[in-house]
Amino acid sequence: MITVNPLRPAAPHPGRWRGEAGEHMTMLRVAAVQASYVLMNQQATVDRVATLTAAAAGQGAQLVVFPEVFVPGTPIWIDTQPIWEGDEDWFALLAENAVVLPGPASDRLAAIAAEHRVWLVVGVDERDQHGATIYNTVLYFSPGGQLAGRHRKLMPTGSERTVWGMGDGSSLAVVDTGPARVGGLTCWENYMPLARFHLYAQGVDVWIAPTLAPGDGWIATMRHIARENRMFVIGVNPVLHADQVPAGFPARDRLLPPGYLDRNGPWLEEGNTVIVAPGGEVLAGPVRQREQTLIADLDLRDAVIQRRHLDPVGHYNRPDIFRLHVDTSPHRAVSVTSNARRPEEHHGGPDEQRIPDQHARS
Amino acid sequence: MEPVKVAAVQAAPVLLDRDATIGKVVALAEKAAAEGARLVAFPEAFVPGYPDWVWRTRPWDATASALYARLLDQAVVAGSAAADVLGETARRLGIWLCVGADEREETGSTLYNTLFCFAPDGTLVARHRKLMPTGGERLVWGTGDGSTLDVTDTGFGRLGGLICWENYMPLARAALYARGVDIYLAPTWDNSDVWVPTLRHIAKEGRTYVLGITSCIRATDLPEDLPGRAELYGGADDWLSRGNTAIVSPGGDLLAGPLTGEEGIVYAEIDAGRARACRQQFDPAGHYSRADVLRLTVEATPQAAVSFIGRDDHGEPAPAGGSAPGPLAG
Numbered sequence: 001m002i003t004v005n006p007l008r009p010a011a012p013h014p015g016r017w018r019g020e021a022g023e024h025m026t027m028l029r030v031a032a033v034q035a036s037y038v039l040m041n042q043q044a045t046v047d048r049v050a051t052l053t054a055a056a057a058g059q060g061a062q063l064v065v066f067p068e069v070f071v072p073g074t075p076i077w078i079d080t081q082p083i084w085e086g087d088e089d090w091f092a093l094l095a096e097n098a099v100v101l102p103g104p105a106s107d108r109l110a111a112i113a114a115e116h117r118v119w120l121v122v123g124v125d126e127r128d129q130h131g132a133t134i135y136n137t138v139l140y141f142s143p144g145g146q147l148a149g150r151h152r153k154l155m156p157t158g159s160e161r162t163v164w165g166m167g168d169g170s171s172l173a174v175v176d177t178g179p180a181r182v183g184g185l186t187c188w189e190n191y192m193p194l195a196r197f198h199l200y201a202q203g204v205d206v207w208i209a210p211t212l213a214p215g216d217g218w219i220a221t222m223r224h225i226a227r228e229n230r231m232f233v234i235g236v237n238p239v240l241h242a243d244q245v246p247a248g249f250p251a252r253d254r255l256l257p258p259g260y261l262d263r264n265g266p267w268l269e270e271g272n273t274v275i276v277a278p279g280g281e282v283l284a285g286p287v288r289q290r291e292q293t294l295i296a297d298l299d300l301r302d303a304v305i306q307r308r309h310l311d312p313v314g315h316y317n318r319p320d321i322f323r324l325h326v327d328t329s330p331h332r333a334v335s336v337t338s339n340a341r342r343p344e345e346h347h348g349g350p351d352e353q354r355i356p357d358q359h360a361r362s
Numbered sequence: 363m364e365p366v367k368v369a370a371v372q373a374a375p376v377l378l379d380r381d382a383t384i385g386k387v388v389a390l391a392e393k394a395a396a397e398g399a400r401l402v403a404f405p406e407a408f409v410p411g412y413p414d415w416v417w418r419t420r421p422w423d424a425t426a427s428a429l430y431a432r433l434l435d436q437a438v439v440a441g442s443a444a445a446d447v448l449g450e451t452a453r454r455l456g457i458w459l460c461v462g463a464d465e466r467e468e469t470g471s472t473l474y475n476t477l478f479c480f481a482p483d484g485t486l487v488a489r490h491r492k493l494m495p496t497g498g499e500r501l502v503w504g505t506g507d508g509s510t511l512d513v514t515d516t517g518f519g520r521l522g523g524l525i526c527w528e529n530y531m532p533l534a535r536a537a538l539y540a541r542g543v544d545i546y547l548a549p550t551w552d553n554s555d556v557w558v559p560t561l562r563h564i565a566k567e568g569r570t571y572v573l574g575i576t577s578c579i580r581a582t583d584l585p586e587d588l589p590g591r592a593e594l595y596g597g598a599d600d601w602l603s604r605g606n607t608a609i610v611s612p613g614g615d616l617l618a619g620p621l622t623g624e625e626g627i628v629y630a631e632i633d634a635g636r637a638r639a640c641r642q643q644f645d646p647a648g649h650y651s652r653a654d655v656l657r658l659t660v661e662a663t664p665q666a667a668v669s670f671i672g673r674d675d676h677g678e679p680a681p682a683g684g685s686a687p688g689p690l691a692g
Binding site: 316 | 539
């Protein structure tokens, strides 16, 4: 099937501006959606993605980015409670509402991307079809409605390690949208210099950093990373007020124990969404304590022009000294050898083909 | 681990006058030591100054060449009398003294952008040559090798650092993190607004104290006899660098500074034990690395274009069974 890419219209063909003398320069309009999820409710949160994507597309956005584990939200109890204390029902809810690939949620997200002809990037709590381990995953859907990329966070942070497993090197690929190469890391993964370098080396023009991290320190990191690889950076956070925890949420009173909000304030997710230029200048945001979609027009030439100053994987690198080795093979727990013909259902049926090889389920 | 006071000195060199600038280093180190600083750090290429003209001249102009010739003449040679003054100052004051310099080998004509660190006993314990100069700097400085990416234990924390935009080399930083750096020096010329976010990011990425040290100098600070002075430089409003010296905690918070538009010494109390405890949250070389996926190798062998067999680098007969001098010999 031939899909129409709104970032690369058929006529006149703007091409990739690099290396095609006389062609048009390319602008990219992006949207960073700072919004609240409906806690542990996959369907209602995907509804929100649909509404907010439609609004962003209505403003001309070609790339629409949602926060870390937006569907179905952050397992916030891991920081409001002692570990594993009375969290059974909450975890069950998380597992039930987690996104399975392929599945109804990913089908709907793909359809939303296709309907609005946008690149759609959404953080999800993901699990394998028959698995009980949750992964912190970012999904990339193309305007043609294809799952074009999937990144499982390599390393959760602190208490997150009690709910999320670890991804492997197979999902550290950059997605080529046409005019821009798009990639990124999730939350504190952005502090992993080697992971960043591996992505830089693949060529990234627009970096996506879905996160929960609040505060100015995170903004400093967004600006540093932009300047380190001379690329645009989109940092995108959810925002959630304590009042937005659904009334019927199991053990709602225990979820936010007395004193917790007094100590930490009413914002369970404060928001911190920001868009940064390749020189490290803030283009939009940071926005906090409210829902807002940041829109910015990115002049993709800047990502290249700036690299004449500094290119961490090119002229500002020292490959004679530093050599990074990356294992991009999927780490599978079990390797089966059998004389028998492999049953077709082993990989979940024909839908599996929609997931690129490097993203095949482990 | 005892908390100690450290000092980051924002000052103007006497541009292209090595001895006068070293005189300034000595005076300012004395002042900081009198305030109780156990470690005193100076900016990038402070002795005898950053070659600012690379951004103002056409590359091979006569003025640029005259300035380069003077820089070569005024450069610091490890083991020379000028370097000994720095070591002696560290010993006399009982401090760790870290000074950026334009460095060259005694018999060499290539300059390096080097960070010298002298221990309180006066010995030169670290000499880091910047791995990669930036833009116009590449016409003035050569490149260091992987042999000087060391971290030194001061007793109150492990000391290391990178110079200016070298701090945008993720792999070089990863190498220092793996060495356990607690006190990270970032001498720089970058006095843009975006530099301070970088200091904060590095602090949080490495869970290390970061000292950003920048020169503060304007045209009226320049010697009258500087080649091209009238042609290239203006008056008091012509800043070569306004400075932005700052000290950042391992959590990424500013402890002191940034200081801009004036000379001064920025102090902070640091506790390496706190930096290490902070790595419970994030340790880029430990629990937050993924060695099964991402593995860095560093070539730390000194790179020598020419090796002499049977003679040492100075042409003297090599002692029987003796090994080649290390990178800090001299």
